[in-house]
Amino acid sequence: MASLDIQGVTKSFGATRVLHGIDLAIHDGEMVVIVGASGCGKSTLLRIVAGLETSTSGAVLIDKVDVTPLEPADRDIAMVFQTYALYPHMTVFDNMAYGLKIRRVPKPEIRRRVQEAADLLSIGQLLDRKPRQLSGGQRQRVAMGRAIVREPKLFLFDEPLSNLDAKLRVQMRAEIRSLQKRLAVTSLFVTHDQVEAMTLGDRLVVMNEGRAAQIGTPMEVWSRPADTYVASFIGSPAMNMLPATLAEGGAAARLADGTVWRFTDGARPGGEGRAVILGIRPEHLMPDAAGLAVTIDLAEPLGSETVVHGRLRDGTALTARLPGGIPQEPLILAPDLAALHVFDAADGKRLDPA
Amino acid sequence: MSATIDVEALAAASRRRRMRERVLTHLALILGVVVFAMPIWITLVGSTHDTDTIGRGDVPLLPGSEAWNNYMHAWAQGGGGRNTFAVPASTMLWNSFIMAMLIAVGKIAISLLSAFAVVFFAFPLRMVFFWMIFITLMLPVEVRIIPTFQVMTSLSLIDTMTGLTLPLIASATATLLFRQFFLTIPDEYVEAAKIDGAGPLRFFKDVVLPLSATNIAALFVILFIYGWNQYLWPLLMVTNRDLETIIVGLTKMIGIGDAQNEWNLIMTTAVFALLPPVAVVVLMQRWFIKGLTETEK
């Protein structure tokens, strides 16, 4: 078991900079999920931690030891690949045992460890099969097993669930989480799926264009997004963004149509007229006679609730999650002012009360 | 008013056409098979008669009774003709077998290694090496016979099995095939191997070789036949008849004057020469076709 420290890691491919200095400290036994859209640099960061790629600058420390110059094999890590990378000509047993064989672990010890991991993952009856005889979920487990038998300091997961169908993905997600808790292995998990990130991580790193936009627990990230990118990336359907200006000396915001919403938690700095963006999650909009009139473009009934996609009078798109069935027009909606997010219109950063 | 369609007549015509077509197809294929098989049949039949029957020109179409004698004689003593002394077919078959095996195994071995180097490493002059191998495609032995022979003389490799096989084991085709195949090995396998702690040679042995098994088998069939069927090279390189290969040995049995040719033994030897490569093709047909279509395209 170990801690992982990523210190000022940057990476450039030629003139293109894909990582702009990432700092991250992961405690012993913690599971951190790196989430972001494709091309944000999350896989590159993981591969730098694994040693499959070298960073342009910065250092990676495992258990306070600088492993930056070490080969992957010498870092005492295990990795689960998106494609699983199971060797097709080896049996499940041999796939799981391969890393141990290379490290010259005695045969009885190998057998014991593989058996234990197989039992843990309930793939004990599959040990003699070849990967192509397995289903997607079974392959996923073997890939996990291969990592577990190594008893490494660090688990790395590179989008391991993205090749599974939706139902299996939910199931494996839960299994990985409970397994990780049980084994208490420090883990770094990369995904583009925000639901996966929210459910799996002790903490999240939301990455955007080579930078860590926010690092925090899932609830922190959800309730206090650091900028508009994080705000719109986390949460489904995505947060509504309405342009506004500060009014009443910063204590309220005025929308384009003149509606004024007073902040419940205090005034924002910058004074009258500062351009801001108001973020409202779809679940924080409710029918209210004093609100904004919305024309409905599309209503998606989900049973207990309905997702309504509509437009304000000036054409701004607005999405709301309303309890019950399809609502009638005219629909007048108002936000829960306590759940209002305020961002600077220029740089997108969160604005907290002064 | 639409024209009435005589369904019955059309159906009958279609049936007739299909029948006719099927018969014609079979006839064409049987004709093809016969044209292909006729020379072999004549040879097989000839190998079961005595010299005089064939020499008289009473071309037999059915097997005779001399098979045992002919095959025993050719195997143990060989048929001489007038102008050369006899070499037993067993000796020539052994030589051909060794030559074909060495060429096939040698080509596969050095091509695997060089393709592995070119695909899985980055190093200075990588492309120069690759092109040097590629260019050998344009230098078949036939177009540079004499200078190659002179090189062999200066290396004292004439009349040696080394001389017979070593110059033929460089292979651009095999290297290109393996390179092509190695490029399809997913990057993740290499990464998984690195994390598992396998170095390049370990990865080669444990992952690349097993994955290449069918390609190696396919290529082996093609290259074994290539080696077995060598003609000009052994003709030049071998003067010592102990090293005679069966294809060259066979043609040497046919004298120019040909009145005294021991046709029965020549035909028997031809059957010997034919059998191993044909057996390889027929028994390993699937791999053979794979090897052929993948190396050459």
Added chain:
Amino acid sequence: MRKKVIFRGAALPYLLLLPQMAVTLVFFFWPAGMAVWQSAQREDAFGLSTEFVWFENFSDLFHDPIYLNAAWNTVIFSTSVAALALGAALFLAVQADKQIRGSGLYKTLLIWPYAVAPALAAVLWLFIFHPSIGLVGRAFAAIGVDWDYRVNGGQAMAMVIIAAAWKQVSYNFIFFLAGLQSIPASVLEAAAIDGARPMRRFWTVVFPLLSPTAFFLLVVNLVYAFFDTFGVIHALTRGGPGNATETLIYKVYVDGVQNLNFGSSAAQSVVLMIIVIGLTAIQFRYIERRVHY
């Protein structure tokens, strides 16, 4: 295309390449260089001194009627072999591609001649066309044809063409069959529904789709007829009667090995190298698709 992921190692890749490079340098580049060097030299009659003559060997060559005759023979021989082998193979492949009983057996019976060495093919056909012992040879005599390929140059040429083409048919057959099988059935079904009869279907749909295969095979067949058929000629006619079946490749051998005329033989080798380079360059278009540099 290039793999992203590679191993580290400074000396290892060179060690791995060493065997291939050693064989290539010693047995390919050195002799090829020598051929070029010798092609510009001439030995005196006693082999005592050599003289640097620039391109004289080449100009002599192109004024030598025997050489020009060999070149012409090569053209006749190669085009005939290619046409015969391609035509027969295409016909048989189309038949074997049909859904008939026993097609697997037919295929097996049609591909085995690939395994027969060209020289051996020549010997097998000799057994058939030999004027005194051959089945067909004697049949010709019986019906009054004056058949003896050992005396008649035209007949000798026909013999070597048949033997050389016969052996190559199975190779072409395999490729044509693979090409035919890769044509999607839906395309043929669409043509059938459009009302095209089989023959028309073949020439308007199948053949155009096969033409890349056919072109590739044409080049391969020409290369085969140029270089790999030495054994056929050597075993059957030794270039004779006269020089009737002497091709370029056979002449290199005769001048170098029998006449010991190294300068001329080397010049001929250089000419042949240029031909191979030309043919390979044409073929390159097709290799290019599979080999990405």
